[in-house]
Amino acid sequence: MSAAQPWGFTDDRGTELGAARVPERVVAYVRAGAALLDLGVTPVAVYGSGHDGPGYDPAKAGGLDAAGVPYLGPGRALDEELLRELRPDVIVDVTYDGKSPYALDEAVADRLGVPLAALSVGNELTLPEILDRFRELGASLGAGAGAGAGGGVGGGTGSAAADSTGLAEAEDFLRGVAGRTGLAVLALSGAGPDQVHLARPQAWPELARLAALGVRLLDPGPGPGANWLTADWGRAAELRPDLVLFDNRFHAVPPYETPPGTRLAAWNPETPPSPAAYARFFRELAEALAA
Known part of the structure; x- marks a missing residue:
């Protein structure tokens, strides 16, 4: 899939997302962002949950901090203007109930006009199934395809096969x-x-x-x-x-x-x-x- 082709992805709430081109500027919940980084997609920024403070939790950051990915603070207290200035093409969160994103109010994404993908991390899926879903999202965002013009893709830790x-x-x-x-x-x-x-x-x-x-x-x-x-x-x-x-x-x-x-x-x-x-x-x- 090239950046000139339409992009589509159905998240684990059954929400069908689409865009005129493959998203390059990804903002994500810290857990999802760290996974995407491992898979080869570097977010432009990440945010935390209600458990998180103003700085990265070392246990949750994975390679994000070392990669220089900015942390925006807890999702429920995000500065919407700052998020708008980041010009995200897509927001990636997780869901525990298959209905709502966990760390960010979906109304924020709606006001920005940005698609929000929520992938399940609850026990309705097995761990292998959860990993497969993140692989699918990463692949749809161009993981392994090299860095895009917007700085969203690349910088992962090796091929999916090796991982x-x-x-x-x-x-x-x-x-x-x-x-x-x-x-x-x-x-x-x-x-x-x-x-x-x-x-x-x-x-x-x-x-x-x-x-x-x-x-x-x-x-x-x-x-x-x-x-x-x-x-x-x-x-x-x-x-x-x-x-x-x-x-x-x-x-x-x-x-x-x-x-x-x-x-x-x-x-x-x-x-x-x-x-x-x-x-x-x-x-x-x-x-x-x-x-």
Whole structure:
């Protein structure tokens, strides 16, 4: 597809997007922008969510900060005039419910007259399906085709084939380590000294993928909450994990209470949906399990 041809893409809300030419100037939610960068599309800017502050969260930025991609702050507080000055051709967000963009009010895109693509990162899709959708969007935006005149394409971290091979190798490595060790793993997000959110593994596509690869993930048990069971740190300790996957985003807190000898490994619940990013995560987890 060349920049002279019409562009079309249907996002995961079923919204059909179109433009007279392939978009070159992409503004994205930070998670989506980091994935696009890995895939070969460099955003002109990214924005955060309601959890984010005025600067990049190192856990969520991926390669964006190093690549010099400007961060605009939380999406719900974006300066619309600044966004207009960036002249975006398309805005890319994520969706958890298949209905609404997560980090930006769609009315902002409507007022700017800019198409907004929202790709699902919720548990209605498997992790491989989520990665495939981001590949499809990246390919539609010219990933691997070289830099466009508007500075939107290029600057990725290697070919899609190489990244896919790296992910497959990381999964094989993790599968082997998980099978040998059989360690129990608990994923959680710290909320403070008296409260922790314990992840329900099947509610998170990447955790469900870990389970499919043989990682023995602990379920926190019955109680309210679709994605998390909110409890005190004593509940986390009662589950007796061998390894705790802790949320390392800026707004979360490190583990306050775990059984003696419990291993720790970082988990970003908003890992960029790219093969390269998940290959890194799977390798780091395998190394933590094998330590």
